[in-house]
Amino acid sequence: MATTAERPAAALEQASTAARRRRRRRAARHRQLVALAFMSPWIIGFCAFYVYPMISSLYFSFTKYDILSQPKWVGLANYRFMFTSDPLFWVAIRNTLWIIAIMVPLQVLFGIVTATVLTRIKRGLPFYRTVFFLPTMVPLVAAALGFIYILNPAGPVNRVLGVLHLPEPLWFVDPRWTKPGLTLIGLWGIGQVMIIFLASLLDVPRQLYEAAELEGARPWQQFRYVTLPMISPVIFFSVLIGMIQGFQYFTQAFVVSKAGDRTNEVGYPQDSLLFYTSRLYQQGFEGFHMGYAAAMSWVMFVVIMACTVVLIRSSRRWVHYQGGFR
Amino acid sequence: MSATTAAGAAARARRPVPPEIRRRRLLLSVANHSVAIALSIAFLLPFLFILATSLMTNQQALSPNIWPHPFVWSNYKTVFESFPFVRYTLNTVTYAGLATVGVLLSCVPVAYALSRLQWRGRQAAFILVLSTLMLPPQVTIVPLYVIFVRLGWIGSLKPLIIPLFFGDAFTIFLLRQFFMTIPQELSDAARVDGASELQILLRVIVPLAKPALAAVALFQFLYSWNDFFSPLLYAGNNPDSWTLAVALQQFTTLSRGVLWNLQMAASLLFMLPVIVIFFFAQKVFVEGVTLTGVKG
């Protein structure tokens, strides 16, 4: 218990602590306000261009809406139609899964392969790196148009195949070859992925390779047990981005389908190029079923979120971070 | 290469190399270079085909010939005459340029707040920023379109440019990662000197972040230059507002039946500025791409 002599001193202490606390709180509030001021452009943008449209589109997904007239509430009808009655919904899903299960892994693989080739080049690396990276500079529309011409059934690639007595597929006219054709476009633009892998590969400490070699590991074993784990974060990153982009795949498919004949249906030929976003575009911006398009977009969002969570969870098992934490 | 391996390499260099190993290394080098050269040819061939086709007559373009005969250099002139190429280029430069400015102006302070300031809700805000990266644009496209219709912005480039003055998740992410690598001592020293956060940002951080800013600016410029879907949707109605990407695709439909030679010539003209920028700014590009992947 404080004595009378200590009480004024204690009171002074308390007063200065309180003042300090008040000053600290004011300083903290000041800091908070400054931070919020710096964040303000994003906060405004987030509310105006993300939160509000998301709520809006969720609302639209329960309506029948063609912009011209007022939206009509229809409850779950859009969702029910999507899963049970839409003739091309499951076709779109299958095509999109093809991209995610085949094109994305192929791209990641090709990125690793090309990067590995470049790690062994000692002279002229900048030249090769430039050449490999150059195609990613090409706008998607131009790349698609270029490849439509190159993969023309009577075009240069087929001529070369013919000279080598190999079968000449009809590429973008044959529904079995349209997606492989798009994969070729995707592989051509591998440069960006390759650069990331190159940096990562060069980052692998040499001691690990030397240690492995000392233990008698062959080259492919070194690759499997040293290289792969070391670059696994980049693999994870590439697969994640590739998957998200795969769900949204649209431009190349659109340009390729319509280039042969402008009146072709989206997804021509034979719906082989009807991807999820293509179907959404078809229903929303050609058929003007805006409510249905909104419903499709929300389903897509949920699926992407789910797949992302699954991928991240699985990554804990096979991705090895040098730093130790994410 | 780290210090230990550098020493090791120097040590290895001093030892004489037996001829079998030298031959093996030469063969390996040749093999590696051959693969690299083969890949280079594969990557370059499409450009050559496009170039070759752009110099053909339309009849030849449809035929199986690979080599132009004769060389129709005037195709490029025809492209400029057939449609207002200059206006489309101007539109594209306006869009890409203003977008880049907007992104830099808005994302730098936001990234600063997320990386170098302590405040309540910082973690949550960062997660929200990241989440917008994962949001497929299709979800917001219909309502955004309606909003822009009400604002009367459809048919102009405003719907493309103005939102970028309010932040862009990818840029914010990149800049935040980079800002975090700048030592805290520099900021602390400036704070002790009595500088406000704004002053620290402008006088300490920004000068140090020039490579990241350059990378981000280049990425945004390139992205806007190549953007197709948004300009198509928002400005597609009004040919005066077309960007080159939209014009190129629409050019396909200018005459019933594609004129492949002109199409390829127009495509090359479209690619050219970006490729030129790339050659001059290669290092920035590569460093920037590395920034996204490895440090992330």
Add this chain to the structure above:
Amino acid sequence: MRRRLIGLLALALLAAACTAGGGGSDKPAATVDPNANHAPLTLTVWSDFSARELGVVTAGLKMATQKYPWMTIKHVGSKNDQDIQRAVNGGTPPDVAISFTPDNAARYCDTGAWQDLNPYLQSSKVDKAKVWPEGVFSYTSFEGKQCALPMLTDAYGLYYNTDLLKKHGISAPPKTTAELADMAKKLTEYNPDGSIKVAGFMPLVGFYGSTTANTLSHAYGAKWYDENLKPTLTSDPNWTKMFTWQKAMVDAVGYDKLQRFAAKLGGANSEFSAQNGFETGKIAMMMDGEWRNAFIEGDKSKVNYATAPFPVDPDQPGLYGSGQIGGTIGGVPKGVKHPAESWLLLQFMTTDNTYLTTIAHGLKNVPSTFESLKDQQLQNDPRFKPFLDVFANQQSTFKPITPIGQTDTDLMNTFTQKWQAGKVPDLQAGLKQVEDQIAKQLQLG
């Protein structure tokens, strides 16, 4: 905190509901006195015309300026239906819209994207039945709303290369599909390596736009829908007959060979270029619209040819002389700034016979009004007359139009592509699937 969030959410939802919805109001059909003075005004016309055809129509539209000197017309081509619809949705529609796809007219009428012209027709005292033949109303109106009017029209028939026919000893064009199959086999020439050099007939759907399941269906009198707008693809046996015949034609030569031949011709893109297979003598017989006459002339093709109605089902000889009809339509979109002036221009474009006959000559399209049909130049052209006759034939029709626009033909085209490639083992089952798809899409509206 949570309550505040819910409150904000509700507010946002409410805001969304309020700001959604369309603009534009319905005004009574005020019209412009054509003879009165008027302030100068520029009207925009959007159409899908391009290249030569665009020039023809633009030149023809100058006549409107001659008649109404205060009117300046800006004609923008290469605008398809989606472009027009997006402009209407965006609140910036053209003053007059022209479309090549009458299939969409039902949707325009249903949604009000194109205004109902009946009030305007009444105010301008235009008697529909006296101006236009009965046939055109089937593809310009829907459920009592007349939201479009024809600006010239089309008819489909057979084009045949007289030189090639003579070369193989054929003197007259085929009248039945069986004869067509026979002659096509005789007329097909092969290269030494087995690939096609000259095709007797191009049965592939998805190559040139004039040969589709829809256009071929008229050869067999196959009906799309019944009176209740239920698809009749399986209940009408003529569809099965038509598809069986079409596939037989494809298999007689070989699907793969035909695809490569099509690619060598330059693919679907060569349809309207000077490399068109018929115009370059690589295809002996072809189904096409009457406009091909103008393209042959305009491309300065050297092909010697004649025209006739398209061959029909041997079991239904009475069908011969009919075919698919219906073509370009025009309308006044919702939300135009000067509806009365838009109507004046549209009225000119659809009823002024001097204008119609002028562009009919330039485009070689079938005139759409009774008056313009009497035009002697077209009547006396032996290559054009068969199409006029097809248009006049009572059995010639356009496909019934529905609020889903071209979705049914799109679904049918995709099916036909699979069918001709041999991917559909059971025709009936396949047709039933298309029927279901169309019925389901009709549900969505």
